[in-house]
Amino acid sequence: xxxxxxxxxxxxxxxxxxxxxxxxxxxxxxxxxxxxxxxxxxxxxxxxxxxxxxxxxxxxxxxxxxxxxxxxxxxxxxxxxxxxxxxxxxxxxxxxxxxxxxxxxxxxxxxxxxxxxxxxxxxxxxxxxxxxxxxxxxxxxxxxxxxxxxxxxxxxxxxxxxxxxxxxxxxxxxxxxxxxxxxxxxxxxxxxxxxxxxxxxxxxxxxxxxxxxxxxxxxxxxxxxxxxxxxxxxxxxxxxxxxxxxxxxxxxxxxxxxxxxxxxxxxxxxxxxxxxxxxxxxxxxxxxxxxxxxxxxxxxxxxxxxxxxxxxxxxxxxxxxx
Amino acid sequence: xxxxxxxxxxxxxxxxxxxxxxxxxxxxxxxxxxxxxxxxxxxxxxxxxxxxxxxxxxxxxxxxxxxxxxxxxxxxxxxxxxxxxxxxxxxxxxxxxxxxxxxxxxxxxxxxxxxxxxxxxxxxxxxxxxxxxxxxxxxxxxxxxxxxxxxxxxxxxxxxxx
Numbered sequence: 101x102x103x104x105x106x107x108x109x110x111x112x113x114x115x116x117x118x119x120x121x122x123x124x125x126x127x128x129x130x131x132x133x134x135x136x137x138x139x140x141x142x143x144x145x146x147x148x149x150x151x152x153x154x155x156x157x158x159x160x161x162x163x164x165x166x167x168x169x170x171x172x173x174x175x176x177x178x179x180x181x182x183x184x185x186x187x188x189x190x191x192x193x194x195x196x197x198x199x200x201x202x203x204x205x206x207x208x209x210x211x212x213x214x215x216x217x218x219x220x221x222x223x224x225x226x227x228x229x230x231x232x233x234x235x236x237x238x239x240x241x242x243x244x245x246x247x248x249x250x251x252x253x254x255x256x257x258x259x260x261x262x263x264x265x266x267x268x269x270x271x272x273x274x275x276x277x278x279x280x281x282x283x284x285x286x287x288x289x290x291x292x293x294x295x296x297x298x299x300x301x302x303x304x305x306x307x308x309x310x311x312x313x314x315x316x317x318x319x320x321x322x323x324x325x326x327x328x329x330x331x332x333x334x335x336x337x338x339x340x341x342x343x344x345x346x347x348x349x350x351x352x353x354x355x356x357x358x359x360x361x362x363x364x365x366x367x368x369x370x371x372x373x374x375x376x377x378x379x380x381x382x383x384x385x386x387x388x389x390x391x392x393x394x395x396x397x398x399x400x401x402x403x404x405x406x407x408x409x410x411x412x413x414x415x416x417x418x419x420x421x422x
Numbered sequence: 423x424x425x426x427x428x429x430x431x432x433x434x435x436x437x438x439x440x441x442x443x444x445x446x447x448x449x450x451x452x453x454x455x456x457x458x459x460x461x462x463x464x465x466x467x468x469x470x471x472x473x474x475x476x477x478x479x480x481x482x483x484x485x486x487x488x489x490x491x492x493x494x495x496x497x498x499x500x501x502x503x504x505x506x507x508x509x510x511x512x513x514x515x516x517x518x519x520x521x522x523x524x525x526x527x528x529x530x531x532x533x534x535x536x537x538x539x540x541x542x543x544x545x546x547x548x549x550x551x552x553x554x555x556x557x558x559x560x561x562x563x564x565x566x567x568x569x570x571x572x573x574x575x576x577x578x579x580x581x582x583x584x
Contacts, residue, residue, distance in 0.1 A: 106440040177539030197564025332563035
C-alpha cells in the first residue's frame with residue numbers, strides 16, 4: 101500500500117477545508133481500504149469522516165433525514181425506516197455481511213466502486229482506473245457487467261443495493277464542498293460512463309455527502325428483490341426496487357429502479373410510463389418490462405441478464421399487485 | 423502516529439503506520455494471534471473482532487481510524503478460566519475441524535447475538551425474529567468455513583441463542 105497521511109476531520113467544513121488534490125475521504129473503509137491494498141486507490145491523504153456527527157436518522161416534517169455517517173446496519177434496524185420505508189431496509193439487508201454493514205456508512209455505500217474484475221486488477225487495462233488504457237471486459241469476462249447505458253469505453257455496473265432503493269424512493273443526496281452546499285436528486289448522483297468512465301458520480305473534487313433525505317413514502321406496496329449467484333453475501337446479478345399503487349384495478353402509481361444492469365441505478369421510466377393508467381395484469385407487466393429492456397445492448401456473456409431482469413420485473417409487480 | 427485502544431479491557435498505546443490494519447496491529451504488534459488473516463479482503467470473516475461491541479472485519483479497518491475504540495478479540499471472550507457460552511457450545515457441538523475460522527466465527531456470533539432487527543430472510547421487517555437456523559445462517563454469512571462445519575456451527579449458536 102502506498103504511504104499516505106491520515107487526519108480525522110472535526111466537522112464537515114473541516115473535512116472540506118482539509119481537502120487537496122490527492123485527498124480521499126474515509127468512511128467505514130470497507131471498499132476504500134481494500135482498493136488501497138489492491139493498489140487501485142492510491143490516495144496521498146485520508147481525511148477520516150467516519151466519526152463526524154452525521155450519524156442520526158431524524159424526521160424533518162414528513163421527510164426523513166439520514167446522516168451520511170449512519171452505519172448500514174443502523175439504517176436497516178431503524179424503527180422509522182422499517183415502518184415507513186421497508187423496501188429500503190430490505191435493500192440494505194440484502195447487501196454485504198453483518199460485519200461489513202456494521203462498518204460501512206450510508207455515503208460510503210453510495211460511493212463504493214464497481215466490482216468489475218478488470219477495474220480491481222492493476223495489471224490489466226481499465227478505462228475507469230486508467231483513462232484511455234482500454235476495456236478488456238468487452239472482449240473478456242463481462243458476465244455480470246452492464247446491459248443498459250454502457251459505452252465503448254466501459255461496461256461496469258454499480259454494485260450498491262441501497263442506491264437502487266434510493267432511486268425508487270426519489271431520495272435527495274445532500275452535499276457540501278468547496279463550491280458550497282447542494283442537493284442532488286436520486287438517481288442523479290451516479291452517471292453513465294460515456295467517454296469518462298473514471299467518473300462514477302456527478303460529485304466534484306472535495307465534495308462531501310452529508311445526508312440522504314427521503315421524501316414521504318410513495319403510496320402503494322413496495323419491494324426490494326435481489327437475484328444473485330448464492331443466497332447471501334454476494335453482489336446482485338439483477339435487483340429491483342419497485343413501488344406499485346393500484347386503484348380499482350388500474351395502476352395509479354409505479355416506480356421501478358433496477359440494479360446491477362448499468363453504471364448507475366436504472367430508473368425504468370419507459371416501463372413506468374407504459375403501466376400508469378393501465379390494468380395491473382401480468383400481460384401489462386410483461387409488455388412494460390419488454391418496453392424498458394428493448395434498450396438493452398447485452399454482450400455475448402451477459403445476455404442472460406435481459407430475460408432475468410424481465411422475469412424479475414414481472415414477478416415482482418405481480419407480487420405487489422392486489 | 424500514536425493511538426490508544428482498549429484491547430480486551432486493557433489500555434494499549436501503540437505507534438502505528440497509517441497503512442497498518444487493525445488485524446495486523448493485533449497480531450503483529452500486540453501478539454494477539456487469535457484473530458486470523460484469511461483473505462485480507464473482508465470476504466472470509468476469519469479476522470472478525472468486536473469494535474465497541476459490534477462485529478467488524480479487522481482486516482478492513484485501519485488501525486489509526488480505531489483510535490479511542492474498545493476492541494474485543496477471541497482472547498477476550500472468556501471470563502478468566504470460564505469459557506464464553508459460545509466457546510463452550512462450539513466444543514459441545516464439535517463446531518470446527520481445523521479451527522482456523524473459529525475465532526472469527528466466535529466473535530461474529532457474539533456480535534450477532536446483540537444485533538436487533540430483521541435480516542434478509544426475515545419475513546416481516548417490522549418484527550424482530552427468533553434466531554431460527556435460517557436466521558443464524560443468513561446472519562453468519564460473513565464467516566466462511568472451508569472445512570464445512572456449518573451444520574454444527576449453526577447448532578452451537580442456536581443453543582446459546584435460546
